Structure formats: C-alpha cells, structure tokens
Amino acid sequence: MTIQVPIKNVLPLNTQQMDHIKAVIDECSTSQLIWLAGYFWGLSNQEKNLNGNVSQSEAIDIPTITIISASQNGNARGLAEKLHSSIIDAKLKANLIHARDYKFKNIGQELFFILITCTQGNGEPPEEAIALYRFLMSKKAPDMHSSSYAVFGLGDTSYEFFNQAGKEFDQRLSELGAQRLLDRVDADVEYSELAHVWRIKLIEILKQKIRLSSTDKLPPSIDNAHTVQHTVYDKYHPLHARLLINQKITGRGSDKDIRHLEIDLMQSNLQYQPGDALGVWFENDPALVQELLKLLSLTGEEIVIVKGCSIPIEQALRQHYELTVNTARIVEHYAQISQNPLLIEKINHSCTLQVYAKKTPIVDMVRHAPSKLDAEKLISILRPCTPRLYSIASSQDENKNEVHIAVNAVRFYVEGRARTGGASGYLADRLHEEDEIRIFIEPNNNFRLPKNPCTPIIMIGPGTGIAPFRAFMQQRDYDRATGKNWLFFGNPHFTEDFLYQVEWQKYVRDGLLTRIDLAWSRDQKNKIYVQDKIHDNGNDIWNWIQEDAHIYVCGNANHMAKDVEQALLQVISTFGAMEITDADEFLSNLRTQGRYQRDVY
CATH class of the missing domain: 3.40.50.360 (Flavodoxin domain)
Structure with missing residues (x-):
C-alpha cells in the first residue's frame, strides 16, 4: 500500500533553516557533500538512550x-x-x-x-x-x-x-x-x-x-560500514588523464615560452570551480638524471628502497625525487659528504648559502664539487618529488569535461648549460598530445567570484597570473552575469606576449569586459607595470570600490603582489581622503569581507 504524504510535511525545517543549509551546500563539491551526508548521519546516531533532547556530549x-x-x-x-x-x-x-x-x-x-x-x-x-x-x-x-x-x-x-x-x-x-x-x-x-x-x-x-x-x-x-563508497582523486590518488592540447601562446620573438594546455578529464566526474588550482605530478628529465648519475659514477642500476619497494636508482631519481630545486639543507649535507672547500665556505655563511642554493641546481653543485656517493646516500640527501599547482584557466560550465592551464616554461643557463624547471619542462617539452598526465584538483576557497552576479570585479594579473581570470570571464559569460568586469594585464611586449588576446578582444567587443588596461614593460623606454596602471586609474578604481567591487590579484608574491598592494593603498589613501594607516585598515577590512582576494606564489 502506498501512502501519499503532502510535500509540506516532508521537510521538518522552516524557510530560514533551509536558506542557511542551501548557502552552505551551494559551495560544496560532490566529495564534500558526501562527507556532509556521513557527518549528519553520525550526528543523528549520537542521541541514543537519552532523556529529552540532551546528547551525551552535552551531558558530559x-x-x-x-x-x-x-x-x-x-x-x-x-x-x-x-x-x-x-x-x-x-x-x-x-x-x-x-x-x-x-x-x-x-x-x-x-x-x-x-x-x-x-x-x-x-x-x-x-x-x-x-x-x-x-x-x-x-x-x-x-x-x-x-x-x-x-x-x-x-x-x-x-x-x-x-x-x-x-x-x-x-x-x-x-x-x-x-x-x-x-x-x-x-x-x-x-x-x-x-x-x-x-x-x-x-x-x-x-x-x-x-x-x-x-x-x-x-x-x-561513525561506522565506516555506513559511509558512501566513492572515488576521490587527490594528491595521493591522482586522476590519470589525457593531454589534448599543448600549444605555445607567446610569439616567436618572445623571451617567454608560455604554453596553453587542455586536459581531458576522462568522464571522471572530477569537479572544479573558477579560482581552483590543478595539481600536476611530473617526472624529471631522463637526460638530467643520466648527467647526475655520470657525475657520481653510478650506473643507474643500483637498487634503492623507496616507499618500501626496491627499484633502480635511475627510476627513483626520475620519478620520486626533486632534482631541479636545490636547498640550503641539501648543500649542507652534500658539503659534509664531499668535504669540498668551496661548499664548506658557503655553509659557514648563511646568506651566501641561500643565494648559492637558489642559483645552483643540484647537478651543477655536484659538478662544482665532485664526490663518490653511493645510491642510498644520494637519495638520503634529496627531497621527495612534490606536485606543482597551476591556476586553472577554464570554467567547467564552459568546458564540461576539460580543464585548462597556462604554464610558463622555466628556462635558463648555468655556465653555458641549458636548464629547465622540473614540472614546466616536463609539461612543455616532454608531454605530448594524447600522453597520460596525473592530476588532481586543489580547491581554493579564498579566490572565488562574488555570489552576486551583479557585483563588479577588478582583476589584476600579469604574465600567467591572467589564467584564473580567463576562468572568471568564462564563468561570468556562462552565468550571464551583469556585473562590470575590469582587467589589468601586463607582460613585456604587446605583439609577442598578449596571452589569450583574441578572447579578451572578443569579451571587450561583446561588452562583457567593461574595461581593460594593459602594461607592456619593454615596448617603450620607461618600463610600465600593472601597478603603474593602477596609479593612473586611481579615481575610477576608488569609484568601483565604492560600488562594492571585488578585487583579485594573481601572480608573483615577492614583487608584483607587494607592488600592487602598495598601489592600492595609495589609491585608497588619496581618493578616500585618509591616512595610509587608515587605508591599510580599510584594505584589511576588504580582505576580511572577501572583497580583496589574492592567489600569489
């Protein structure tokens, strides 16, 4: 027998309670919703054998x-x-x-x-x-x-x-x-x-x-037997996805090699939001591994223990250890092993040591101070490989089963020898279309579009810092958001380094991108950066802030982000008619309100 129950009696919650719950779950991913289901189940089972509605945790x-x-x-x-x-x-x-x-x-x-x-x-x-x-x-x-x-x-x-x-x-x-x-x-x-x-x-x-x-x-x-079983992709359980596109988006004459990568999510149901980062696991360049082994007189076949498994040292160096990031601690350990006078001198001066480690890759340190080193001792001084995080440059609503990133291939020379960044070199040079790539989503709830689609936004992102703003604009376009959008972007040259130029021009033409201010640092005698454009447009920025605009900054933490913040403080102080200390408090309040958000690295 089927009993019909009126809908109004199904939910034992009032409208205000439902609004509170909806405000929380709207921002949750699928895995977070599943966790909440288990959490609420646990709460419902905590109140047993009690008098009234008092739980045992409350009684004690x-x-x-x-x-x-x-x-x-x-x-x-x-x-x-x-x-x-x-x-x-x-x-x-x-x-x-x-x-x-x-x-x-x-x-x-x-x-x-x-x-x-x-x-x-x-x-x-x-x-x-x-x-x-x-x-x-x-x-x-x-x-x-x-x-x-x-x-x-x-x-x-x-x-x-x-x-x-x-x-x-x-x-x-x-x-x-x-x-x-x-x-x-x-x-x-x-x-x-x-x-x-x-x-x-x-x-x-x-x-x-x-x-x-x-x-x-x-x-x-909570009894694990009652939890929902589901596949969760994370840092330790990455998705094995497929690379669709690896396209250089800087010109032939550019000093930068920036790649646009598109990755197939393989019907995995992997979910992300604009503002999130993509974690990428990489492998070291086999040529770099062989160079290091040769300098240490190792064949590559020596067996080492990694995570409880016996594998050849060549495989360990290629897949499990950092070779492109040197540290003061590694220099110290290698100096003690090699007893090289040059390195011993470095470790006695902490400032010199930090500079040396930052500028000298591990393989070049070994070249400067050759030493006999067995395989086990070598991996004992190295750091385990860690994934790299890249700001996602796409909206999933716009690109259903894909995720896009922009990668700046790090290239430099050490004593005439070409060197590349570990992850960026892997992505730009050794990963080809249709190849497998191990990825996961790293949520960033501190870099989110405003909930109200009518809210204006100001986006500041030179170089590859433009990536999340491509995702923002795709999302605002998909949502038919009516809020104004203002982009500040900078790079060395207009003709060579205007990333995603055609897309931005289309957004301007369609009226979605209300304003765009561009800073080309090498196209004229005096260098111009995004912070200079902020100074030039201070009055308009202040007016947007008064209209409840949200401000977003993405890029280098040590230089650009600090310079941009100083420019914003000056704008607030000047056009808000307040002392710089009050401007600092004003900007801090914007940060607390979620109206000033940064994704810096």
Whole structure:
C-alpha cells in the first residue's frame, strides 16, 4: 500500500533553516557533500538512550578544541581535517574552522587552540590567515593566559624564510600568555610521517589535559560500514588523464615560452570551480638524471628502497625525487659528504648559502664539487618529488569535461648549460598530445567570484597570473552575469606576449569586459607595470570600490603582489581622503569581507 504524504510535511525545517543549509551546500563539491551526508548521519546516531533532547556530549561537559587551518594550496587544510577526525575518534570535542571564517576577536576565550599553517611568498602567512595574523600582532590582541595551544607549520626549505609564519604565530601566542601543548613543528614538503607522530602526541596530551579516560561514555564515531563508497582523486590518488592540447601562446620573438594546455578529464566526474588550482605530478628529465648519475659514477642500476619497494636508482631519481630545486639543507649535507672547500665556505655563511642554493641546481653543485656517493646516500640527501599547482584557466560550465592551464616554461643557463624547471619542462617539452598526465584538483576557497552576479570585479594579473581570470570571464559569460568586469594585464611586449588576446578582444567587443588596461614593460623606454596602471586609474578604481567591487590579484608574491598592494593603498589613501594607516585598515577590512582576494606564489 502506498501512502501519499503532502510535500509540506516532508521537510521538518522552516524557510530560514533551509536558506542557511542551501548557502552552505551551494559551495560544496560532490566529495564534500558526501562527507556532509556521513557527518549528519553520525550526528543523528549520537542521541541514543537519552532523556529529552540532551546528547551525551552535552551531558558530559568536555571543553571544545578549536582547530584552525590556514591554507594556501590545501595541505594545511588536509592535515587539519585529519587531526579533526582523529580527535573525534578519540572521543573528544573539536571544531574545525578555516582561518578566513574564524572570528579572531574571540581568540582569548579559547581553552585549546590548534593552528596548522603554511607560509607563502617572502615569509608571510597564507592569504586566509592575514587578518588573524595582523590582529594577533596588534595591540588589540587579548591576554591568552587561560589558553593552551599548538602550532604545526608547513613549509619548503628551498625558501629562505622557511616556515616563518608558523614561527611567528607560535612566538606571538606564547607572548600573549598561552601555554604550549607541545613544541612547534616545522615541516618540509614531505610531512606525512612527521604529522602522524605529532597528531598522536597531541591527542595524548589533550586527553591528559581534559582528564578524559578511555572508559568515558561518549558518542561513538561513525561506522565506516555506513559511509558512501566513492572515488576521490587527490594528491595521493591522482586522476590519470589525457593531454589534448599543448600549444605555445607567446610569439616567436618572445623571451617567454608560455604554453596553453587542455586536459581531458576522462568522464571522471572530477569537479572544479573558477579560482581552483590543478595539481600536476611530473617526472624529471631522463637526460638530467643520466648527467647526475655520470657525475657520481653510478650506473643507474643500483637498487634503492623507496616507499618500501626496491627499484633502480635511475627510476627513483626520475620519478620520486626533486632534482631541479636545490636547498640550503641539501648543500649542507652534500658539503659534509664531499668535504669540498668551496661548499664548506658557503655553509659557514648563511646568506651566501641561500643565494648559492637558489642559483645552483643540484647537478651543477655536484659538478662544482665532485664526490663518490653511493645510491642510498644520494637519495638520503634529496627531497621527495612534490606536485606543482597551476591556476586553472577554464570554467567547467564552459568546458564540461576539460580543464585548462597556462604554464610558463622555466628556462635558463648555468655556465653555458641549458636548464629547465622540473614540472614546466616536463609539461612543455616532454608531454605530448594524447600522453597520460596525473592530476588532481586543489580547491581554493579564498579566490572565488562574488555570489552576486551583479557585483563588479577588478582583476589584476600579469604574465600567467591572467589564467584564473580567463576562468572568471568564462564563468561570468556562462552565468550571464551583469556585473562590470575590469582587467589589468601586463607582460613585456604587446605583439609577442598578449596571452589569450583574441578572447579578451572578443569579451571587450561583446561588452562583457567593461574595461581593460594593459602594461607592456619593454615596448617603450620607461618600463610600465600593472601597478603603474593602477596609479593612473586611481579615481575610477576608488569609484568601483565604492560600488562594492571585488578585487583579485594573481601572480608573483615577492614583487608584483607587494607592488600592487602598495598601489592600492595609495589609491585608497588619496581618493578616500585618509591616512595610509587608515587605508591599510580599510584594505584589511576588504580582505576580511572577501572583497580583496589574492592567489600569489
């Protein structure tokens, strides 16, 4: 017998509650929706054998542990999610919050505060944590003597200011009176084992602090048997996709070799949004591998152990270790092994060491200081290979089963020998159409189009920084968005380096691109950059800001992004009639509101 139930009785939620839920799920990917389904299932099963509507976790007053993820490319977020799951499995209470969503003025009330952060640019905190960082470093920061905290820093030793953001957060929290739960961790690019050990130690300490024994009766964790099985592609489980197009989009006379790549998603249901990044796994150039082996008098057939498997050293170097990024730590280790006077002198001067490591690839360091080195010792000083992230240059609504990226092939010479970047050389020179490529999506919720399609946007992206704005415009076109769009783009030469020129001209002709300002740094005697164009159009930029425009910046963190920010501050100060300190606070407020977003590297 079939019973007809009126639709109005199916949903036990009012209109306001449904609006709140819809606001959250509209931004979720398929995998996130599946996770939420399991999460809500778990919540519904926590309230058993209770009197009234009080859950067991509410009946037992257990302090909540606040976990903040401050992520730039997703690693900190992933680690925070694992920690959150482990804490729940340990029958403790925890809230996981992205730094951009954290109400940082309440930080003084936190009993347990766990921060997992990366570092970007020249030692700065990630974009989503800048507001939190500035608040903590200001005189407004509260006393935190009642708080306990831990910091896990994610970084890259190839950069001079390794894990600087984590170090500064850790020091400042201590200065404010908070007590360390355990020492800060400064993790390099391969951090999984270190994070696993840290996670175990932290949870044991938290248990002791909270005085929760293993026999306390708290809600059980979600039974894995009831979770939905689905395929998830990520950094460790990439999609094996197919390259469709590898096209050079700079002219013959350009000093740059920039490629437009289109990749077939192979009916995988891999989802992305404008603003996300594409992670790409690559292999080192076989010729570079052979050059290094020859310098070290290795045949390439020597067996080494990698991730528990025995493989030839040649394969290990080609597939599993970084050869194109040198670091001060690698130079130090190799200097100790080779005892080469030149390298010993370098490691005794930290500034000189950093410069040498940055300018000298590993193979050229070995050439400068030849030494006998067995295969196992060689891989012991190298870093594991890590994928590269590229801003996605397409909208999936416009390109259903494809993803596009723009790649600048890094090419340079060292003592007359041609060198290329590891990933960019692989993509530009060795990956051909129809070849397989291993990819995954790295979401970037800190670089999103405004929800209101009527909102104006200002896009600032020289060089390959233009890539996400191609995705933005495709999406605005698909959505028939009525908001105004303004692009600032720069490169050396108009005739050789105007990336996606035909597309931008079409957007202007169709009226979708309201304004475009171009800066060609080498087409005239005086160099002109995008920040100069910002200065020239300051009054109009201020008017757009007054119309609630969102500002987006994509490109180099150390130079361009800083120069652009200074130009914006000057515009706000001049045309907003305020002191530069007030302009800085004004821009910080725009960042907090999501109206000033940067994707910098």
